Amino acid sequence: MSLTPERLDMLVTAARRILPLQAPADVLLRQFFQDRPQLGQNDRRMITEMLFGMLRRRFFLEILTEKGTVRELVLAYLSRFQGMNLRQLQPLIRDKESKWLSQIKVTKLETQSLFVQAELPEWLVEKLQISYSDEEILHMGQSFQQAAPLDIRVNSLLSKREEVLTALQQEGIAAEPTPYSPVGIRLKDKPTLKRHQLFLTGKIEIQDEGSQLLGFLLAPKRGEMVVDFCAGAGGKTLLLGALMHSRGRLYAFDISEKRLNNLKPRLKRSGLSNIHPQRINHENDNKLKRLAGKIDRVLVDAPCSGLGTLRRNPDLKWRQSLEKIEEFQKKQQSILAAAAKLLKPGGRLVYATCSLLPEENQQIVAQFLTVHPQFSILDCAQLLAQQKINLPNPPDASEFLQLSPLHHNTDGFFAAALELSSTINQP
Numbered sequence: 001m002s003l004t005p006e007r008l009d010m011l012v013t014a015a016r017r018i019l020p021l022q023a024p025a026d027v028l029l030r031q032f033f034q035d036r037p038q039l040g041q042n043d044r045r046m047i048t049e050m051l052f053g054m055l056r057r058r059f060f061l062e063i064l065t066e067k068g069t070v071r072e073l074v075l076a077y078l079s080r081f082q083g084m085n086l087r088q089l090q091p092l093i094r095d096k097e098s099k100w101l102s103q104i105k106v107t108k109l110e111t112q113s114l115f116v117q118a119e120l121p122e123w124l125v126e127k128l129q130i131s132y133s134d135e136e137i138l139h140m141g142q143s144f145q146q147a148a149p150l151d152i153r154v155n156s157l158l159s160k161r162e163e164v165l166t167a168l169q170q171e172g173i174a175a176e177p178t179p180y181s182p183v184g185i186r187l188k189d190k191p192t193l194k195r196h197q198l199f200l201t202g203k204i205e206i207q208d209e210g211s212q213l214l215g216f217l218l219a220p221k222r223g224e225m226v227v228d229f230c231a232g233a234g235g236k237t238l239l240l241g242a243l244m245h246s247r248g249r250l251y252a253f254d255i256s257e258k259r260l261n262n263l264k265p266r267l268k269r270s271g272l273s274n275i276h277p278q279r280i281n282h283e284n285d286n287k288l289k290r291l292a293g294k295i296d297r298v299l300v301d302a303p304c305s306g307l308g309t310l311r312r313n314p315d316l317k318w319r320q321s322l323e324k325i326e327e328f329q330k331k332q333q334s335i336l337a338a339a340a341k342l343l344k345p346g347g348r349l350v351y352a353t354c355s356l357l358p359e360e361n362q363q364i365v366a367q368f369l370t371v372h373p374q375f376s377i378l379d380c381a382q383l384l385a386q387q388k389i390n391l392p393n394p395p396d397a398s399e400f401l402q403l404s405p406l407h408h409n410t411d412g413f414f415a416a417a418l419e420l421s422s423t424i425n426q427p
């Protein structure tokens, strides 16, 4: 799309509103568009892509502009990351800006410090350095600078992947099966799907392939009693319900009324009748007591820093902090312990986050196991192989599932599968 002076002005206005990050970037952007109903689809898409692109490269942009004005950040982004040369930018900019832009061309990214090259905050790089080499951190950071693909999940209760692929291809929407999830489809572009027939009839849902794999790790069977402890708006609940062929009982718990309300229209479209959403006040809510020791499989998709989703939510780099991560850790420990009480002997518990940090992942599991010796770790690669899902060998060959944009082109996810011994009763 060609950039006119009006479009550039609109982009700078949007950047002024969003970049201070007084709220999550997607919320601010939604408000920005609500205030400007005259903006067409193309302009909205251009503004969204550019602003998220700027957030993905912001540390380097701030070096280039010496923490300059928002307009300078935008111009530096267009010049360095959108491949616009001076000749293309000339009609849009002032003489002074043209001189400055030709100077910033020479600043090299490769000579910057690791946090700038990786585009990760310094505190996060320091944390990651405990577990990863600088080279690994750089590659990880670079993979988070790419935009995420648009993945959808086929609702196996209502359709088949082949049928959906054919329907999409007939409409000229380029799509291919996802490499790992048997019900996933990856779209080449980013068409608006919310008004598409396949979406309205519940045959597809938007869901990252990594998130789909967590459902296959839990692998609930038809007729079982299952709990999605932190169900949110039900991204994973709906997949679990479909894997259960809508048979048995699937409780979707969450403390957020708003998120559970967002599950309702999705549930209606899905054709599932075995899902029971219920708001709880906290993880030790009395409502949960009646289910203690009765559940076959529990998913804990724990609240976390979300740093594995930096491709989609690059603003998290400025919204997360060490203090917040400590708070998440306490919550994660407490939720995992509470969720474990629901399992029956022999039952499976999957603990998952979309975080990169061992503090929210391996360390939570290790702490849990010291207090709950009646649980043992299952090998995630083997569990997935039983579902005919074969992932490339993880770099550290652990029994956990660790997905990343770098190795799997999914969001970053961690999961541990735990089994309650079938011979010991819960204390």
Ligand SMILES: C[S@@+](CC[C@H](N)C(=O)[O-])C[C@H]1O[C@@H](n2cnc3c(N)ncnc32)[C@H](O)[C@@H]1O
Pocket (backbone or CB within 6 Å): 211, 229, 230, 231, 232, 233, 234, 235, 236, 237, 253, 254, 255, 256, 259, 280, 282, 283, 301, 302, 303, 304, 335
């Ligand atoms: C990572 S999100 C879940 C996303 C959801 N599973 C999905 O696939 O769309 C974590 C969820 O945990 C919920 N949560 C936070 N504290 C909780 C608690 N004590 N008990 C249950 N859910 C909680 C949050 O409201 C949030 O919806």
